Amino acid sequence: MRRMILAALLVAFLLPASLAAQTVSYVVSMPKPTSSLLSVVMEIRDAAGPSLDVAMPAWSPGAYSLHWAATHVQGLEARDGAGRALDARMVDTNTWRVSPAAPVVRVTYDVYMGTAAVNDTHATISGTRCLLYLVGTPPYPAPGALTLAVEAPPGWTIATGLDATRPGVFTAPDYDTLVDAPVEVSPELEIVTFEDQGATYEIVIHAFRHNYDTAKLRDDVRKIVAEQVRMFGGTPPYGRYVFLFHGGNGGSGGLEHLNSTTISFNRQGANDRDRYSRFLFVISHEFFHLWNVKRIRPEILGPFDYTKPQHTRNLYVSEGMTSYYASLALARAGVWTRQDFYDDLARNIQELQTQPGHLVTSAEMSSWLTWNRPDNAANVSISYYTKGQIIGNLLDLEIRARTANRTSLDEVLRYLMAEGGLPKPGFEENGGFQSAVELVAAEGGGSGTFDEFFRKYASGLDEIDYDAYLGRAGLKLQIDRAPARRTIGVTTRTEADRLVIANVPPSGPGYDAGLMPGDVLLAIDGERVIPATFDARLDDRQAGARVELQVLRGDRLITVPVALAEERAPTYKVVEDPEAGAAASALRDAWFKASGSP
Numbered sequence: 001m002r003r004m005i006l007a008a009l010l011v012a013f014l015l016p017a018s019l020a021a022q023t024v025s026y027v028v029s030m031p032k033p034t035s036s037l038l039s040v041v042m043e044i045r046d047a048a049g050p051s052l053d054v055a056m057p058a059w060s061p062g063a064y065s066l067h068w069a070a071t072h073v074q075g076l077e078a079r080d081g082a083g084r085a086l087d088a089r090m091v092d093t094n095t096w097r098v099s100p101a102a103p104v105v106r107v108t109y110d111v112y113m114g115t116a117a118v119n120d121t122h123a124t125i126s127g128t129r130c131l132l133y134l135v136g137t138p139p140y141p142a143p144g145a146l147t148l149a150v151e152a153p154p155g156w157t158i159a160t161g162l163d164a165t166r167p168g169v170f171t172a173p174d175y176d177t178l179v180d181a182p183v184e185v186s187p188e189l190e191i192v193t194f195e196d197q198g199a200t201y202e203i204v205i206h207a208f209r210h211n212y213d214t215a216k217l218r219d220d221v222r223k224i225v226a227e228q229v230r231m232f233g234g235t236p237p238y239g240r241y242v243f244l245f246h247g248g249n250g251g252s253g254g255l256e257h258l259n260s261t262t263i264s265f266n267r268q269g270a271n272d273r274d275r276y277s278r279f280l281f282v283i284s285h286e287f288f289h290l291w292n293v294k295r296i297r298p299e300i301l302g303p304f305d306y307t308k309p310q311h312t313r314n315l316y317v318s319e320g321m322t323s324y325y326a327s328l329a330l331a332r333a334g335v336w337t338r339q340d341f342y343d344d345l346a347r348n349i350q351e352l353q354t355q356p357g358h359l360v361t362s363a364e365m366s367s368w369l370t371w372n373r374p375d376n377a378a379n380v381s382i383s384y385y386t387k388g389q390i391i392g393n394l395l396d397l398e399i400r401a402r403t404a405n406r407t408s409l410d411e412v413l414r415y416l417m418a419e420g421g422l423p424k425p426g427f428e429e430n431g432g433f434q435s436a437v438e439l440v441a442a443e444g445g446g447s448g449t450f451d452e453f454f455r456k457y458a459s460g461l462d463e464i465d466y467d468a469y470l471g472r473a474g475l476k477l478q479i480d481r482a483p484a485r486r487t488i489g490v491t492t493r494t495e496a497d498r499l500v501i502a503n504v505p506p507s508g509p510g511y512d513a514g515l516m517p518g519d520v521l522l523a524i525d526g527e528r529v530i531p532a533t534f535d536a537r538l539d540d541r542q543a544g545a546r547v548e549l550q551v552l553r554g555d556r557l558i559t560v561p562v563a564l565a566e567e568r569a570p571t572y573k574v575v576e577d578p579e580a581g582a583a584a585s586a587l588r589d590a591w592f593k594a595s596g597s598p
Helices: 002-014 175-179 214-231 273-288 315-332 338-353 363-371 384-402 409-420 432-443 451-457 466-473 509-513 531-539 582-592
Strands: 023-029 037-045 052-055 063-066 073-080 085-090 095-099 104-112 123-125 146-151 157-160 163-166 169-172 183-186 190-196 199-206 240-248 253-256 260-266 475-481 485-487 491-495 498-503 520-524 546-553 556-563 565-567 570-576
Touching (some): 037 052, 095 104, 146 175, 146 183, 183 199, 199 214, 214 273, 260 273, 338 384, 338 570, 363 384, 384 432, 466 475, 485 531, 498 531, 520 531
Parallel strands (some): 023 146, 199 240
Antiparallel strands (some): 073 104, 085 095, 190 199, 253 260, 475 570, 491 498, 520 546, 546 556
């Protein structure tokens, strides 16, 4: 018995401090915003054991790349509750060990956030880039509620999806939730609110002199929100949702969170139809993520291991099919026309079909390899966003066709939400999504498996028979060809009035002849190459004609004979088939019908 007691005491002594009951709180300030530094005080109370570990995430959920935020930490030190210094040293790339542990441990540090994130006009507090976590059962953060106090400069406003306990102080049930909610702090925030289906929505705009009609933007966002919430039963899984919009001079992009999103947009793009359409697409995409990815997800995506890549073959589902529903929701809500939807689908088809990588890398492998972009990406990679959006589109039509429109991909996502949505475990990595598709289709009266579909288009490299699937909804793919032109089968760029080969696709005359990226084209058949006239000089020759290219490769001058090919660049367009039957037309109408409509 005595041995058992001693053994138990030894085990308790050796347990990580984070396994004991403890509380963690943070204070974040920005004493000099122009330094792009955030100052952080992390206080840990009631941690037990000989030492404790704190770590910084190496990546951010939703952004599948390693950012190694620990490299931006400056001047980290630890003290106990009486102010005595404790030993704090790095023990791996992301982790510091503090010893000895004490009833109160305060870890202080600055973290460089970059000039875009923290400057004299605003501060974006992204938790995965600035908030250390107490390590629990390695490598996961310790469980338990946390608080975050934000000390803003005078006159600055705070906006976040976190729940406030009092002004400037916020709480979260766990670390994952805390760092999933960015905090925007600025003296120049424009805030627009609306209510829909029992929830409050805040549109928070940080932009210098934007030209948007905020009432129109609010109404378009409201339509997107209403359609997507109705699709998932009409009850949002939150009481408040926050859109954080950052205006700049570039395009639109975003990152999803449980009850908020951060989205960039062109601050002068309101009157540019394409820019505004893209902005609305990104809003729709990021909002749909609050279900697909944040709650419906592959099993590895939560709880999060922040120390290393989290590989999954299902990002084409999580990201690509989110893009599909972003586009479809815009059409169903009346924000886009059906033609806008068709044009968006056609752009994705064009992108996929003109990428050499679509014959090399599957949707599943593109998902898996997102953490490790190959150096030869231009020739071997595809976007899981792009192919996933196409697969989602065609899969939805296939489910509808097999079940005579009795069910759809909508129902598959609702099923996954009910059966495995957060906080339940996600769907199984291998075959989990396909199983859900087959179950829902069978319940709708559809026969057969979807093995062939997923084998060909998700894990395989088969060319997609677009017309076979689009025909289910009375659509067809129209391919127009540009006038013939001669080509050496490479892409080029101009550098200081010199024509430089940028890429050599793995088929075609340039590849066959041995041209390489970085080659400088100096002459063709003994005449100097001028970038502005090079294409026209190729077109003066016949397809199949051989030309002598004088090329500078490094410090060597070489001659490369190339046989010219003929190219007619394709343009893809999705159109409604005027000869479509009644059943296909009915399927198409049901497909675009707003959720909840009779």
